[in-house]
Amino acid sequence: MGGAKLFFTVFYSTVLIVSLVGTTLALENLSMTQAEKEKLDQFKEAVSKTTFPAEWMQQELTFVRYLRARDWDVRRAKSMLLETVAWWEENNMKDIHNEDWSNIEKDFPLHTDGVDKLGQPVMVLTFAEWELRQAAVQGRMDHVIRWFIKGFDDVHLKSFEYHKRGKTNGTQWNLIADMDKLSRQQHLCIQCLRFYTELAITFESRYPGAIDKIFVVNAPSIFRVILGLINPILSKSTLNAMQVLGTNKEEWGRAIYPHFAKDQLPENLGGRRNYSLVWNEIS
CATH class of the missing domain: 1.10.8 (Helicase, Ruva Protein; domain 3)
Incomplete structure (x- = not known):
C-alpha cells in the first residue's frame, strides 16, 4: 500500500x-x-x-x-x-522593442533569430565588435545596457511564443558569446565593469531559471576578470549552464555543434547563418 x-x-x-x-x-x-x-x-x-x-x-x-x-x-x-x-x-519595458535602436544595433550587434536543435531560441554576439569603453566615454553605457536587456527580453518572449506555437516543449533559451579579441582597453575599463554586473543582476532577478545553455568561446585569460565580477551574482543553475571555452576551435566546436545546426550559427562560429534583416522577427 x-x-x-x-x-x-x-x-x-x-x-x-x-x-x-x-x-x-x-x-x-x-x-x-x-x-x-x-x-x-x-x-x-x-x-x-x-x-x-x-x-x-x-x-x-x-x-x-x-x-x-x-x-x-x-x-x-x-x-x-x-x-x-x-x-x-x-523601465517602460512594454515599449522597449519599439524604441529607435538604429544608433546602437550597428555598433553593438547581437542576434536572437537562431534556435538550437530543440527549437529553443539563442542569443548570439561577437564581443570584439562591442566597444564598451567608447560607449562609456560617449555617455551611451546606459543605452547599451538597455539594448542588451532588450536582447534578454526578446529571446525570452520568443521562448514562450515558440512553446505556444508548439515549436518547442520548453521555454528556456541559450546564449553564445564569442570573446575573441577581448581587450582590456575596450572591454575591461573601469567604466565598463558595471555593464557586466548590471546585466548579471538583471538576468538573475528578472529572468530566473530562463537559461538552458551558455557558451563563452574564444575566451582569453583576461575573461577571468569578468567571471570574478559576475560569479557571486549568478545562481547555481546559471553557473551550471555555463561553459567557458578557450580559443581552440575543435574544443569549443565539440561543445557547441551537438546542440546547434550550422545554419543557426554565424561564420565566426563555423556556421552559415544569414541573420534576419528585421531584428525582432520571429522566423
Missing part, C-alpha cells in the same frame, strides 16, 4: 509539471515534489490579485522559477516577482 501511495505521489507531481509547460521538458523542470506543489498553490493564491504587465509573468512555469530562485519560500518569491513587476513598469 505504501509503495502504491509513493508511486501515485511521484506520478501526480510529474504529471502536474508536464501539464504546466507541455509534453516534455529538460529533466530539471520535470521534478516537483508534493510539498513543492503545495508551495506553488500558496504562491498562486498570494499573487492572485496582482495585475501583471506581461503575459509571461503570469505563467505557472514563471511562478515555479521564482519559487526555485528563492528556495520555495513563498513570501520571498512573491516579493521577487512584485519587484519585477515594478521594475518592468519603471
Whole structure:
C-alpha cells in the first residue's frame, strides 16, 4: 500500500509539471515534489490579485522559477516577482522593442533569430565588435545596457511564443558569446565593469531559471576578470549552464555543434547563418 501511495505521489507531481509547460521538458523542470506543489498553490493564491504587465509573468512555469530562485519560500518569491513587476513598469519595458535602436544595433550587434536543435531560441554576439569603453566615454553605457536587456527580453518572449506555437516543449533559451579579441582597453575599463554586473543582476532577478545553455568561446585569460565580477551574482543553475571555452576551435566546436545546426550559427562560429534583416522577427 505504501509503495502504491509513493508511486501515485511521484506520478501526480510529474504529471502536474508536464501539464504546466507541455509534453516534455529538460529533466530539471520535470521534478516537483508534493510539498513543492503545495508551495506553488500558496504562491498562486498570494499573487492572485496582482495585475501583471506581461503575459509571461503570469505563467505557472514563471511562478515555479521564482519559487526555485528563492528556495520555495513563498513570501520571498512573491516579493521577487512584485519587484519585477515594478521594475518592468519603471523601465517602460512594454515599449522597449519599439524604441529607435538604429544608433546602437550597428555598433553593438547581437542576434536572437537562431534556435538550437530543440527549437529553443539563442542569443548570439561577437564581443570584439562591442566597444564598451567608447560607449562609456560617449555617455551611451546606459543605452547599451538597455539594448542588451532588450536582447534578454526578446529571446525570452520568443521562448514562450515558440512553446505556444508548439515549436518547442520548453521555454528556456541559450546564449553564445564569442570573446575573441577581448581587450582590456575596450572591454575591461573601469567604466565598463558595471555593464557586466548590471546585466548579471538583471538576468538573475528578472529572468530566473530562463537559461538552458551558455557558451563563452574564444575566451582569453583576461575573461577571468569578468567571471570574478559576475560569479557571486549568478545562481547555481546559471553557473551550471555555463561553459567557458578557450580559443581552440575543435574544443569549443565539440561543445557547441551537438546542440546547434550550422545554419543557426554565424561564420565566426563555423556556421552559415544569414541573420534576419528585421531584428525582432520571429522566423
